[in-house]
Amino acid sequence: MNEYALIMRHEDGSKIASPEQMQAWMKQTMDWIGTIAAQNKFVGGTGLPFDGASVVGHNGVVTNGPFGDIKETIGGFITVRVESLEEAIEFAKGCPVLQAEGNSVEVRRIAKNDGTH
Amino acid sequence: MQQPEIIPHLFRTEFRKITAVLCKRFGMENVNIAEDIASETFLSALEIWPYKGLPENPTAWLYTVAKNKAKNMLARNEVFHRKITPFVQAETPEGQEPDIDLSPENIADSQLQMLFAICHPSIPAEAQIGLALRILCGFGIDEIATAFLSNKETINKRLYRAREKLRAEKVAIEFPPESEIAGRLQPVLTTMYLLFNEGYYSESSDEVLRNDLCLEAMRLTDMLIAYPPTNLPDVNALLALMCFHASRFKARRNNNGEMVLYHNQDESLWNQELISKGAWHLSKASTGDRLSKYHFEASIAYWHTIKEDTAEKWENILQLFNQLLMLEYSPIAALNRTCALSKVRGNETAIMEAEKLQLTNNQYYFTLLGELYKSIDPQKALENLQQALALAKTQADKQVIQTGINNLTRAKD
Numbered sequence: 001m002n003e004y005a006l007i008m009r010h011e012d013g014s015k016i017a018s019p020e021q022m023q024a025w026m027k028q029t030m031d032w033i034g035t036i037a038a039q040n041k042f043v044g045g046t047g048l049p050f051d052g053a054s055v056v057g058h059n060g061v062v063t064n065g066p067f068g069d070i071k072e073t074i075g076g077f078i079t080v081r082v083e084s085l086e087e088a089i090e091f092a093k094g095c096p097v098l099q100a101e102g103n104s105v106e107v108r109r110i111a112k113n114d115g116t117h
Numbered sequence: 118m119q120q121p122e123i124i125p126h127l128f129r130t131e132f133r134k135i136t137a138v139l140c141k142r143f144g145m146e147n148v149n150i151a152e153d154i155a156s157e158t159f160l161s162a163l164e165i166w167p168y169k170g171l172p173e174n175p176t177a178w179l180y181t182v183a184k185n186k187a188k189n190m191l192a193r194n195e196v197f198h199r200k201i202t203p204f205v206q207a208e209t210p211e212g213q214e215p216d217i218d219l220s221p222e223n224i225a226d227s228q229l230q231m232l233f234a235i236c237h238p239s240i241p242a243e244a245q246i247g248l249a250l251r252i253l254c255g256f257g258i259d260e261i262a263t264a265f266l267s268n269k270e271t272i273n274k275r276l277y278r279a280r281e282k283l284r285a286e287k288v289a290i291e292f293p294p295e296s297e298i299a300g301r302l303q304p305v306l307t308t309m310y311l312l313f314n315e316g317y318y319s320e321s322s323d324e325v326l327r328n329d330l331c332l333e334a335m336r337l338t339d340m341l342i343a344y345p346p347t348n349l350p351d352v353n354a355l356l357a358l359m360c361f362h363a364s365r366f367k368a369r370r371n372n373n374g375e376m377v378l379y380h381n382q383d384e385s386l387w388n389q390e391l392i393s394k395g396a397w398h399l400s401k402a403s404t405g406d407r408l409s410k411y412h413f414e415a416s417i418a419y420w421h422t423i424k425e426d427t428a429e430k431w432e433n434i435l436q437l438f439n440q441l442l443m444l445e446y447s448p449i450a451a452l453n454r455t456c457a458l459s460k461v462r463g464n465e466t467a468i469m470e471a472e473k474l475q476l477t478n479n480q481y482y483f484t485l486l487g488e489l490y491k492s493i494d495p496q497k498a499l500e501n502l503q504q505a506l507a508l509a510k511t512q513a514d515k516q517v518i519q520t521g522i523n524n525l526t527r528a529k530d
Contacts, residue, residue: 027436031458034439038451039473042443 001081003043003110004088008075008095011102028096036080036091045078079110127175128159132255134224135183140252141227142187142217145234146284148252154190158183184217228253229344230290232337236305239286244279245308246315251276254333263323264315264330298346306355306411309338313359324374328366335359342398350405353398354412360395361418364388376513384424392422413441417453431460448476452485464489480508480518487521499525 017025029047036042050073055063075097082088085107092105132155139151161182162175172178235248250256250264262272293301316330338356341347368386371377399415417437420430438454451474459467468489476482483505490498502522509515 027432030436030439034435034442034454035470035473037439037442037446038454038470039475040446040451042446 001083002085002088002112003079003081004085005077005079005106005108005110006045006088006092006095007077007106007108008097009104009106010073010075010097011100011104012072025096032094032096033078035094036078041081041091043079043081045076047076048074050075085109127162127179129255131176131179132156132159133228133253134219135179136252136255137227137231138217138219138224139183139187140231141223141290145288145290148280148283150190152252154183154186157186161186180219184219187217225340225343226292227290229340229347230292232305232340233293233301234283234288234290236301236308237283237286237288238304239288240279240282242304242308242311244275244282245304246312247272247276248279248283249308249312249337250330250333253337256333260326264319264326266319292346295346299349302341302347302349302352305341306338306351309334309341310355310411312337313362317362324370331359331363331366335363350402350407351409351411354402354409354415357395357397357399357402358411358415358418360391360398361415361422364391364395364422376517378517379421382424387422395419395422408440408444410441410445413437413444417441426460428461431457435461448474448479449481452476452479452481456485456488459489464493468493478508480505480510480514483508484518484521487518491525495525495528 033042033045053064053073057063080088080091082091088107088109092107095105097103098105135155135158136151139154140148143151158179162179166172166175231253232249235252236245240248247261247265250261251258256264258269258272258276261267262269265272292298313331313334316327316332316334319327319330335356338352338359341352342356364387365379365382367388368382368384369377395415396419399419402412402415417434420434420437423430435454435457438450438457441450442454452471455467455471455474458470468486471482471486471489474482483501487498487501487505490501499522502518502525506515506518506522509518
Protein backbone atom coordinates (compact mmCIF):
# COMPACT_ATOMS: atom_id res chain seq x y z
CA MET A 1 0.00 0.00 0.00
CA ASN A 2 1.20 3.47 -0.88
CA GLU A 3 -0.15 6.83 0.04
CA TYR A 4 -0.79 9.45 -2.59
CA ALA A 5 -1.77 13.08 -2.28
CA LEU A 6 -4.46 14.25 -4.67
CA ILE A 7 -3.89 17.98 -4.97
CA MET A 8 -6.77 20.03 -6.37
CA ARG A 9 -5.55 22.85 -8.59
CA HIS A 10 -7.82 25.65 -9.65
CA GLU A 11 -6.95 27.57 -12.76
CA ASP A 12 -8.26 30.81 -11.37
CA GLY A 13 -8.91 31.06 -7.66
CA SER A 14 -10.41 34.54 -8.02
CA LYS A 15 -13.60 33.23 -9.57
CA ILE A 16 -16.38 33.76 -7.07
CA ALA A 17 -18.94 31.02 -6.71
CA SER A 18 -22.51 31.68 -5.58
CA PRO A 19 -23.55 30.21 -2.23
CA GLU A 20 -25.69 27.66 -4.10
CA GLN A 21 -22.75 26.64 -6.27
CA MET A 22 -20.59 26.42 -3.17
CA GLN A 23 -23.10 24.17 -1.46
CA ALA A 24 -23.49 21.91 -4.50
CA TRP A 25 -19.74 21.71 -4.81
CA MET A 26 -19.34 20.89 -1.11
CA LYS A 27 -21.81 18.02 -1.41
CA GLN A 28 -20.08 16.65 -4.49
CA THR A 29 -16.72 16.82 -2.76
CA MET A 30 -18.11 15.07 0.30
CA ASP A 31 -19.63 12.34 -1.87
CA TRP A 32 -16.34 11.93 -3.70
CA ILE A 33 -14.41 11.59 -0.44
CA GLY A 34 -17.18 9.38 0.98
CA THR A 35 -16.70 6.96 -1.92
CA ILE A 36 -13.02 6.70 -1.10
CA ALA A 37 -13.60 6.49 2.66
CA ALA A 38 -16.20 3.73 2.16
CA GLN A 39 -13.43 1.64 0.62
CA ASN A 40 -11.26 2.34 3.67
CA LYS A 41 -8.78 4.19 1.46
CA PHE A 42 -9.15 7.72 2.79
CA VAL A 43 -6.28 8.85 5.00
CA GLY A 44 -6.92 12.55 5.51
CA GLY A 45 -7.06 15.89 3.84
CA THR A 46 -8.28 19.41 4.02
CA GLY A 47 -9.65 22.28 1.99
CA LEU A 48 -7.53 25.43 1.73
CA PRO A 49 -9.74 28.54 1.78
CA PHE A 50 -8.67 31.26 -0.64
CA ASP A 51 -9.56 34.22 1.53
CA GLY A 52 -6.68 35.62 3.49
CA ALA A 53 -4.20 33.57 1.48
CA SER A 54 -0.77 35.07 0.99
CA VAL A 55 2.16 34.28 -1.23
CA VAL A 56 5.67 34.92 -0.02
CA GLY A 57 8.06 35.39 -2.94
CA HIS A 58 11.80 35.56 -3.43
CA ASN A 59 13.33 38.32 -1.30
CA GLY A 60 10.42 38.02 1.11
CA VAL A 61 7.94 39.91 -1.05
CA VAL A 62 4.49 39.17 0.27
CA THR A 63 1.51 39.20 -2.06
CA ASN A 64 -1.80 39.18 -0.27
CA GLY A 65 -4.13 36.76 -1.94
CA PRO A 66 -2.65 34.45 -4.52
CA PHE A 67 -4.58 36.33 -7.17
CA GLY A 68 -1.91 38.64 -8.57
CA ASP A 69 0.64 37.29 -10.99
CA ILE A 70 0.03 33.74 -9.89
CA LYS A 71 -3.40 32.77 -11.09
CA GLU A 72 -3.34 29.07 -10.48
CA THR A 73 -3.99 28.11 -6.92
CA ILE A 74 -4.39 25.05 -4.76
CA GLY A 75 -7.86 24.51 -3.34
CA GLY A 76 -7.11 21.59 -1.11
CA PHE A 77 -5.77 18.08 -1.02
CA ILE A 78 -6.64 14.65 0.23
CA THR A 79 -4.43 11.68 0.95
CA VAL A 80 -5.46 8.19 -0.15
CA ARG A 81 -4.12 4.71 0.61
CA VAL A 82 -3.99 2.65 -2.60
CA GLU A 83 -2.33 -0.34 -4.26
CA SER A 84 -1.03 1.55 -7.27
CA LEU A 85 -0.61 4.89 -9.00
CA GLU A 86 -3.36 3.82 -11.41
CA GLU A 87 -5.81 3.42 -8.55
CA ALA A 88 -4.89 6.88 -7.25
CA ILE A 89 -5.46 8.27 -10.76
CA GLU A 90 -8.89 6.61 -10.91
CA PHE A 91 -9.83 8.34 -7.64
CA ALA A 92 -8.51 11.66 -8.97
CA LYS A 93 -10.73 11.34 -12.07
CA GLY A 94 -13.79 11.47 -9.83
CA CYS A 95 -12.77 14.75 -8.20
CA PRO A 96 -15.46 17.44 -8.66
CA VAL A 97 -12.94 20.25 -9.35
CA LEU A 98 -12.38 18.64 -12.76
CA GLN A 99 -15.86 19.75 -13.82
CA ALA A 100 -14.46 23.22 -14.45
CA GLU A 101 -12.27 23.56 -17.51
CA GLY A 102 -8.68 24.41 -16.75
CA ASN A 103 -8.71 22.84 -13.29
CA SER A 104 -6.59 19.79 -12.57
CA VAL A 105 -5.73 17.27 -9.90
CA GLU A 106 -2.10 16.49 -9.33
CA VAL A 107 -1.37 12.98 -8.11
CA ARG A 108 1.77 12.70 -6.02
CA ARG A 109 3.13 9.76 -4.09
CA ILE A 110 3.89 10.54 -0.47
CA ALA A 111 7.43 9.74 0.59
CA LYS A 112 7.61 6.91 3.09
CA ASN A 113 9.45 7.96 6.14
CA ASP A 114 11.89 5.08 5.86
CA GLY A 115 14.48 6.56 3.51
CA THR A 116 13.39 4.38 0.59
CA HIS A 117 10.91 6.89 -0.85
CA MET B 118 -47.56 -11.60 47.87
CA GLN B 119 -45.81 -11.56 44.54
CA GLN B 120 -42.49 -12.57 46.01
CA PRO B 121 -41.31 -14.45 42.92
CA GLU B 122 -41.38 -11.16 40.95
CA ILE B 123 -40.23 -8.80 43.63
CA ILE B 124 -37.00 -10.65 44.36
CA PRO B 125 -35.61 -10.67 40.80
CA HIS B 126 -36.45 -6.98 40.52
CA LEU B 127 -34.81 -6.12 43.82
CA PHE B 128 -31.93 -8.32 42.92
CA ARG B 129 -31.20 -6.33 39.79
CA THR B 130 -31.47 -2.93 41.37
CA GLU B 131 -30.08 -3.60 44.85
CA PHE B 132 -27.42 -6.19 44.11
CA ARG B 133 -25.50 -3.72 41.98
CA LYS B 134 -25.81 -0.96 44.57
CA ILE B 135 -24.62 -3.14 47.43
CA THR B 136 -21.78 -4.57 45.34
CA ALA B 137 -20.57 -1.17 44.18
CA VAL B 138 -20.54 0.25 47.70
CA LEU B 139 -18.78 -2.80 49.14
CA CYS B 140 -16.23 -2.84 46.31
CA LYS B 141 -15.53 0.80 46.93
CA ARG B 142 -15.17 0.07 50.66
CA PHE B 143 -12.99 -3.03 50.35
CA GLY B 144 -10.98 -2.15 47.28
CA MET B 145 -10.61 -3.69 43.87
CA GLU B 146 -8.66 -6.68 45.19
CA ASN B 147 -11.77 -7.87 47.01
CA VAL B 148 -14.40 -7.57 44.31
CA ASN B 149 -15.36 -11.22 44.71
CA ILE B 150 -15.88 -10.77 48.46
CA ALA B 151 -18.18 -7.83 47.76
CA GLU B 152 -20.12 -9.93 45.25
CA ASP B 153 -20.31 -12.84 47.70
CA ILE B 154 -21.73 -10.66 50.47
CA ALA B 155 -24.29 -9.21 48.09
CA SER B 156 -25.25 -12.71 46.90
CA GLU B 157 -25.54 -14.03 50.46
CA THR B 158 -27.74 -11.10 51.37
CA PHE B 159 -30.22 -12.15 48.72
CA LEU B 160 -29.91 -15.76 49.75
CA SER B 161 -30.95 -14.74 53.26
CA ALA B 162 -33.92 -12.90 51.81
CA LEU B 163 -34.93 -16.01 49.90
CA GLU B 164 -34.63 -18.10 53.05
CA ILE B 165 -36.46 -15.76 55.40
CA TRP B 166 -39.07 -13.82 53.41
CA PRO B 167 -41.16 -16.81 52.32
CA TYR B 168 -41.74 -17.75 55.97
CA LYS B 169 -41.91 -14.41 57.70
CA GLY B 170 -43.43 -12.43 54.87
CA LEU B 171 -42.01 -9.52 52.96
CA PRO B 172 -40.51 -6.89 55.29
CA GLU B 173 -42.12 -3.47 55.29
CA ASN B 174 -39.16 -1.91 53.57
CA PRO B 175 -37.38 -4.68 51.64
CA THR B 176 -34.54 -2.41 50.49
CA ALA B 177 -33.74 -1.24 54.00
CA TRP B 178 -33.87 -4.86 55.16
CA LEU B 179 -31.37 -5.86 52.47
CA TYR B 180 -29.03 -2.99 53.37
CA THR B 181 -29.10 -3.91 57.05
CA VAL B 182 -28.37 -7.53 56.31
CA ALA B 183 -25.61 -6.60 53.86
CA LYS B 184 -24.03 -4.28 56.40
CA ASN B 185 -24.14 -6.95 59.10
CA LYS B 186 -22.71 -9.57 56.79
CA ALA B 187 -19.93 -7.20 55.79
CA LYS B 188 -19.13 -6.50 59.44
CA ASN B 189 -19.24 -10.19 60.35
CA MET B 190 -17.02 -10.94 57.43
CA LEU B 191 -14.57 -8.31 58.59
CA ALA B 192 -14.54 -9.75 62.06
CA ARG B 193 -14.51 -13.47 61.31
CA ASN B 194 -12.63 -14.28 58.17
CA GLU B 195 -9.03 -14.89 59.09
CA VAL B 196 -7.44 -14.18 55.71
CA PHE B 197 -9.74 -11.30 55.14
CA HIS B 198 -8.94 -9.99 58.58
CA ARG B 199 -5.24 -9.81 57.93
CA LYS B 200 -5.58 -8.25 54.49
CA ILE B 201 -8.33 -5.75 54.99
CA THR B 202 -8.50 -4.81 58.65
CA PRO B 203 -5.41 -2.60 58.73
CA PHE B 204 -6.80 -0.67 55.77
CA VAL B 205 -10.28 -0.42 57.20
CA GLN B 206 -9.04 0.51 60.66
CA ALA B 207 -7.05 3.33 59.22
CA GLU B 208 -10.31 5.00 58.34
CA THR B 209 -12.31 3.93 61.39
CA PRO B 210 -11.74 5.54 64.79
CA GLU B 211 -10.85 3.15 67.58
CA GLY B 212 -13.77 1.34 69.19
CA GLN B 213 -16.25 2.15 66.42
CA GLU B 214 -17.70 -0.31 64.02
CA PRO B 215 -16.68 0.26 60.40
CA ASP B 216 -19.57 1.95 58.65
CA ILE B 217 -20.91 0.70 55.38
CA ASP B 218 -22.42 3.78 53.76
CA LEU B 219 -25.47 2.85 51.68
CA SER B 220 -26.76 6.37 51.22
CA PRO B 221 -28.04 7.28 47.74
CA GLU B 222 -25.09 9.66 47.23
CA ASN B 223 -22.49 7.07 48.11
CA ILE B 224 -24.28 4.46 45.99
CA ALA B 225 -24.24 6.76 42.94
CA ASP B 226 -20.61 7.77 43.49
CA SER B 227 -19.51 4.17 44.07
CA GLN B 228 -21.24 2.98 40.91
CA LEU B 229 -19.70 5.70 38.76
CA GLN B 230 -16.25 5.11 40.24
CA MET B 231 -16.63 1.38 39.62
CA LEU B 232 -17.61 2.17 36.04
CA PHE B 233 -14.36 4.04 35.53
CA ALA B 234 -12.39 1.28 37.26
CA ILE B 235 -13.97 -1.52 35.22
CA CYS B 236 -13.49 0.37 31.96
CA HIS B 237 -9.80 0.74 32.67
CA PRO B 238 -7.72 0.64 29.47
CA SER B 239 -5.83 -2.44 30.76
CA ILE B 240 -8.95 -4.65 30.73
CA PRO B 241 -10.00 -6.28 27.44
CA ALA B 242 -13.26 -4.85 26.07
CA GLU B 243 -15.13 -8.16 26.26
CA ALA B 244 -14.21 -8.56 29.92
CA GLN B 245 -15.22 -4.95 30.63
CA ILE B 246 -18.70 -5.66 29.33
CA GLY B 247 -18.95 -8.84 31.39
CA LEU B 248 -17.78 -7.11 34.56
CA ALA B 249 -20.08 -4.17 33.96
CA LEU B 250 -23.02 -6.54 33.54
CA ARG B 251 -22.14 -8.46 36.69
CA ILE B 252 -21.11 -5.70 39.07
CA LEU B 253 -22.90 -2.62 37.75
CA CYS B 254 -26.03 -4.16 36.28
CA GLY B 255 -26.53 -7.04 38.71
CA PHE B 256 -26.83 -9.68 35.98
CA GLY B 257 -26.46 -13.31 36.97
CA ILE B 258 -23.81 -15.48 35.35
CA ASP B 259 -26.55 -17.41 33.54
CA GLU B 260 -27.96 -14.23 32.09
CA ILE B 261 -24.56 -13.01 30.92
CA ALA B 262 -23.91 -16.40 29.33
CA THR B 263 -27.25 -16.24 27.53
CA ALA B 264 -26.59 -12.69 26.34
CA PHE B 265 -23.18 -13.65 24.94
CA LEU B 266 -24.48 -16.97 23.55
CA SER B 267 -21.88 -18.62 25.73
CA ASN B 268 -21.86 -20.93 28.74
CA LYS B 269 -21.42 -20.38 32.46
CA GLU B 270 -17.90 -21.78 32.60
CA THR B 271 -16.60 -19.49 29.87
CA ILE B 272 -18.17 -16.44 31.46
CA ASN B 273 -16.91 -17.37 34.91
CA LYS B 274 -13.39 -17.77 33.55
CA ARG B 275 -13.59 -14.49 31.68
CA LEU B 276 -14.78 -12.63 34.76
CA TYR B 277 -12.18 -14.30 36.92
CA ARG B 278 -9.38 -13.21 34.58
CA ALA B 279 -10.77 -9.69 34.46
CA ARG B 280 -10.89 -9.44 38.27
CA GLU B 281 -7.34 -10.76 38.47
CA LYS B 282 -6.28 -8.13 36.00
CA LEU B 283 -7.97 -5.35 37.98
CA ARG B 284 -6.22 -6.61 41.07
CA ALA B 285 -2.83 -6.91 39.36
CA GLU B 286 -3.09 -3.46 37.82
CA LYS B 287 -4.11 -2.05 41.21
CA VAL B 288 -6.90 -0.10 39.58
CA ALA B 289 -8.23 2.35 42.14
CA ILE B 290 -11.97 2.85 42.62
CA GLU B 291 -12.10 6.61 42.39
CA PHE B 292 -13.05 9.43 40.08
CA PRO B 293 -10.26 10.20 37.64
CA PRO B 294 -8.84 13.69 38.17
CA GLU B 295 -10.65 16.35 36.14
CA SER B 296 -7.70 16.71 33.76
CA GLU B 297 -7.84 13.00 32.86
CA ILE B 298 -11.60 12.63 32.59
CA ALA B 299 -11.85 13.21 28.84
CA GLY B 300 -9.29 10.50 28.13
CA ARG B 301 -10.59 7.97 30.67
CA LEU B 302 -14.12 8.56 29.44
CA GLN B 303 -13.44 7.20 25.96
CA PRO B 304 -13.12 3.51 26.95
CA VAL B 305 -16.15 3.96 29.22
CA LEU B 306 -18.20 5.21 26.28
CA THR B 307 -16.92 2.41 24.06
CA THR B 308 -18.05 -0.14 26.64
CA MET B 309 -21.48 1.50 26.95
CA TYR B 310 -21.75 1.53 23.15
CA LEU B 311 -20.79 -2.16 22.93
CA LEU B 312 -23.10 -3.09 25.80
CA PHE B 313 -25.98 -1.40 24.01
CA ASN B 314 -25.12 -3.07 20.69
CA GLU B 315 -24.82 -6.40 22.47
CA GLY B 316 -28.46 -6.05 23.38
CA TYR B 317 -29.61 -4.44 20.16
CA TYR B 318 -28.00 -6.91 17.80
CA SER B 319 -27.89 -9.89 20.16
CA GLU B 320 -28.70 -13.27 18.69
CA SER B 321 -30.19 -14.34 21.97
CA SER B 322 -33.82 -15.35 21.70
CA ASP B 323 -34.59 -13.89 25.12
CA GLU B 324 -36.27 -10.61 24.22
CA VAL B 325 -36.60 -9.29 27.77
CA LEU B 326 -32.92 -9.88 28.36
CA ARG B 327 -31.92 -8.22 25.08
CA ASN B 328 -33.92 -5.10 25.91
CA ASP B 329 -32.53 -5.11 29.44
CA LEU B 330 -28.97 -4.95 28.12
CA CYS B 331 -29.88 -1.85 26.14
CA LEU B 332 -31.71 -0.28 29.07
CA GLU B 333 -28.76 -0.94 31.38
CA ALA B 334 -26.38 0.72 28.91
CA MET B 335 -28.75 3.70 28.84
CA ARG B 336 -29.03 3.80 32.62
CA LEU B 337 -25.25 3.85 33.06
CA THR B 338 -24.86 6.51 30.36
CA ASP B 339 -27.56 8.51 32.12
CA MET B 340 -25.49 8.25 35.30
CA LEU B 341 -22.53 9.77 33.47
CA ILE B 342 -24.75 12.65 32.37
CA ALA B 343 -26.00 13.19 35.92
CA TYR B 344 -22.39 13.66 37.07
CA PRO B 345 -21.42 17.18 35.94
CA PRO B 346 -17.75 16.53 35.01
CA THR B 347 -18.82 13.77 32.60
CA ASN B 348 -21.88 15.56 31.24
CA LEU B 349 -20.01 16.16 27.99
CA PRO B 350 -21.16 16.52 24.37
CA ASP B 351 -20.08 13.06 23.22
CA VAL B 352 -21.79 11.41 26.22
CA ASN B 353 -25.01 13.19 25.28
CA ALA B 354 -24.53 12.17 21.64
CA LEU B 355 -24.13 8.54 22.72
CA LEU B 356 -27.27 8.64 24.85
CA ALA B 357 -29.18 10.28 21.99
CA LEU B 358 -28.06 7.48 19.70
CA MET B 359 -29.24 4.87 22.20
CA CYS B 360 -32.61 6.60 22.67
CA PHE B 361 -33.30 6.79 18.93
CA HIS B 362 -32.44 3.12 18.43
CA ALA B 363 -34.34 1.99 21.52
CA SER B 364 -37.43 3.88 20.32
CA ARG B 365 -37.89 1.12 17.74
CA PHE B 366 -37.74 -1.84 20.14
CA LYS B 367 -41.40 -2.73 19.76
CA ALA B 368 -41.46 -2.32 15.99
CA ARG B 369 -38.33 -4.35 15.25
CA ARG B 370 -39.84 -7.75 15.93
CA ASN B 371 -43.21 -9.14 15.03
CA ASN B 372 -45.36 -11.30 17.30
CA ASN B 373 -43.37 -14.38 16.31
CA GLY B 374 -40.12 -12.73 17.34
CA GLU B 375 -38.95 -12.34 13.74
CA MET B 376 -37.02 -9.28 12.63
CA VAL B 377 -39.03 -6.57 10.88
CA LEU B 378 -36.89 -4.49 8.52
CA TYR B 379 -36.94 -0.73 8.94
CA HIS B 380 -39.06 0.08 5.88
CA ASN B 381 -41.69 -2.48 6.92
CA GLN B 382 -41.99 -1.26 10.49
CA ASP B 383 -45.22 0.12 11.90
CA GLU B 384 -44.10 3.56 13.04
CA SER B 385 -47.04 3.90 15.41
CA LEU B 386 -45.09 1.41 17.55
CA TRP B 387 -42.10 3.76 17.76
CA ASN B 388 -41.68 5.19 21.24
CA GLN B 389 -42.15 8.96 20.89
CA GLU B 390 -41.01 9.61 24.43
CA LEU B 391 -37.61 8.08 23.70
CA ILE B 392 -37.40 9.97 20.41
CA SER B 393 -37.96 13.27 22.28
CA LYS B 394 -35.42 12.30 24.93
CA GLY B 395 -32.95 11.52 22.16
CA ALA B 396 -33.59 14.85 20.44
CA TRP B 397 -33.02 16.65 23.73
CA HIS B 398 -29.67 14.96 24.29
CA LEU B 399 -28.67 15.51 20.68
CA SER B 400 -29.22 19.23 21.16
CA LYS B 401 -27.12 19.05 24.34
CA ALA B 402 -24.45 17.28 22.31
CA SER B 403 -24.12 20.15 19.87
CA THR B 404 -22.35 22.45 22.30
CA GLY B 405 -18.72 21.41 21.89
CA ASP B 406 -16.25 22.08 19.13
CA ARG B 407 -15.49 18.47 18.34
CA LEU B 408 -17.67 15.94 16.54
CA SER B 409 -17.33 12.33 17.65
CA LYS B 410 -18.56 9.27 15.82
CA TYR B 411 -21.46 9.24 18.29
CA HIS B 412 -22.54 12.64 16.96
CA PHE B 413 -22.70 11.34 13.40
CA GLU B 414 -24.35 8.07 14.37
CA ALA B 415 -26.89 9.86 16.55
CA SER B 416 -27.71 12.31 13.75
CA ILE B 417 -28.15 9.43 11.32
CA ALA B 418 -30.38 7.67 13.85
CA TYR B 419 -32.34 10.91 14.29
CA TRP B 420 -33.16 11.05 10.56
CA HIS B 421 -34.34 7.47 10.80
CA THR B 422 -36.97 8.50 13.33
CA ILE B 423 -38.72 10.28 10.45
CA LYS B 424 -40.41 7.53 8.51
CA GLU B 425 -41.30 9.51 5.41
CA ASP B 426 -38.76 9.19 2.58
CA THR B 427 -37.76 12.65 1.43
CA ALA B 428 -34.84 13.81 -0.73
CA GLU B 429 -33.71 15.94 2.21
CA LYS B 430 -33.70 13.00 4.61
CA TRP B 431 -31.53 10.78 2.46
CA GLU B 432 -29.23 13.59 1.34
CA ASN B 433 -28.58 14.38 5.01
CA ILE B 434 -28.03 10.75 5.89
CA LEU B 435 -25.61 10.35 2.99
CA GLN B 436 -23.57 13.38 4.05
CA LEU B 437 -23.49 12.15 7.66
CA PHE B 438 -22.23 8.75 6.53
CA ASN B 439 -19.56 10.49 4.42
CA GLN B 440 -18.38 12.35 7.50
CA LEU B 441 -18.60 9.30 9.75
CA LEU B 442 -16.47 7.28 7.32
CA MET B 443 -13.90 10.06 7.06
CA LEU B 444 -13.60 9.95 10.83
CA GLU B 445 -13.62 6.18 11.27
CA TYR B 446 -14.08 3.42 8.71
CA SER B 447 -16.28 0.44 9.42
CA PRO B 448 -17.70 -2.07 6.92
CA ILE B 449 -21.23 -1.58 8.20
CA ALA B 450 -21.01 2.21 7.80
CA ALA B 451 -19.64 1.73 4.27
CA LEU B 452 -22.59 -0.52 3.38
CA ASN B 453 -25.15 1.79 4.96
CA ARG B 454 -23.65 4.75 3.15
CA THR B 455 -24.11 2.91 -0.14
CA CYS B 456 -27.72 2.24 0.78
CA ALA B 457 -28.23 5.97 1.40
CA LEU B 458 -26.48 6.70 -1.90
CA SER B 459 -29.00 4.51 -3.73
CA LYS B 460 -31.82 6.64 -2.29
CA VAL B 461 -30.15 9.86 -3.44
CA ARG B 462 -28.62 8.88 -6.78
CA GLY B 463 -30.40 5.72 -7.79
CA ASN B 464 -29.59 2.02 -7.71
CA GLU B 465 -27.27 1.94 -10.72
CA THR B 466 -24.82 4.43 -9.25
CA ALA B 467 -25.04 2.66 -5.90
CA ILE B 468 -24.33 -0.75 -7.48
CA MET B 469 -21.15 0.62 -9.08
CA GLU B 470 -20.01 1.98 -5.74
CA ALA B 471 -21.12 -1.08 -3.80
CA GLU B 472 -19.07 -3.39 -5.98
CA LYS B 473 -15.96 -1.34 -5.24
CA LEU B 474 -16.33 -2.14 -1.53
CA GLN B 475 -15.44 -5.81 -2.11
CA LEU B 476 -16.61 -6.93 1.30
CA THR B 477 -17.04 -10.43 -0.05
CA ASN B 478 -16.95 -12.19 3.32
CA ASN B 479 -19.74 -10.00 4.68
CA GLN B 480 -23.30 -11.26 4.30
CA TYR B 481 -24.70 -7.71 4.39
CA TYR B 482 -22.62 -6.83 1.33
CA PHE B 483 -24.54 -9.43 -0.66
CA THR B 484 -27.85 -8.53 0.98
CA LEU B 485 -27.32 -4.92 -0.10
CA LEU B 486 -26.40 -5.92 -3.67
CA GLY B 487 -29.41 -8.22 -3.77
CA GLU B 488 -31.63 -5.32 -2.75
CA LEU B 489 -30.05 -2.92 -5.26
CA TYR B 490 -30.31 -5.38 -8.17
CA LYS B 491 -33.91 -6.32 -7.40
CA SER B 492 -35.51 -3.87 -9.84
CA ILE B 493 -32.66 -3.94 -12.37
CA ASP B 494 -31.64 -7.58 -12.74
CA PRO B 495 -33.68 -10.07 -10.67
CA GLN B 496 -31.39 -12.95 -11.57
CA LYS B 497 -28.35 -11.11 -10.21
CA ALA B 498 -30.40 -10.11 -7.18
CA LEU B 499 -31.17 -13.78 -6.54
CA GLU B 500 -27.53 -14.83 -6.92
CA ASN B 501 -26.45 -12.20 -4.41
CA LEU B 502 -29.10 -13.19 -1.90
CA GLN B 503 -28.03 -16.82 -2.21
CA GLN B 504 -24.46 -15.83 -1.41
CA ALA B 505 -25.75 -13.82 1.55
CA LEU B 506 -27.69 -16.86 2.76
CA ALA B 507 -24.57 -19.01 2.58
CA LEU B 508 -22.72 -16.52 4.80
CA ALA B 509 -25.54 -15.82 7.25
CA LYS B 510 -24.96 -17.24 10.72
CA THR B 511 -28.04 -16.53 12.75
CA GLN B 512 -31.53 -17.86 12.39
CA ALA B 513 -33.01 -14.35 12.28
CA ASP B 514 -30.73 -13.28 9.42
CA LYS B 515 -31.33 -16.48 7.45
CA GLN B 516 -35.04 -15.97 7.81
CA VAL B 517 -34.93 -12.41 6.47
CA ILE B 518 -32.79 -13.43 3.48
CA GLN B 519 -34.93 -16.48 2.74
CA THR B 520 -38.03 -14.29 2.66
CA GLY B 521 -36.26 -12.05 0.12
CA ILE B 522 -35.36 -15.07 -2.02
CA ASN B 523 -38.92 -16.39 -1.85
CA ASN B 524 -40.34 -13.02 -2.92
CA LEU B 525 -37.96 -12.87 -5.87
CA THR B 526 -38.68 -16.40 -7.11
CA ARG B 527 -42.41 -15.81 -6.72
CA ALA B 528 -42.12 -12.60 -8.80
CA LYS B 529 -40.25 -14.50 -11.52
CA ASP B 530 -42.86 -17.27 -11.87
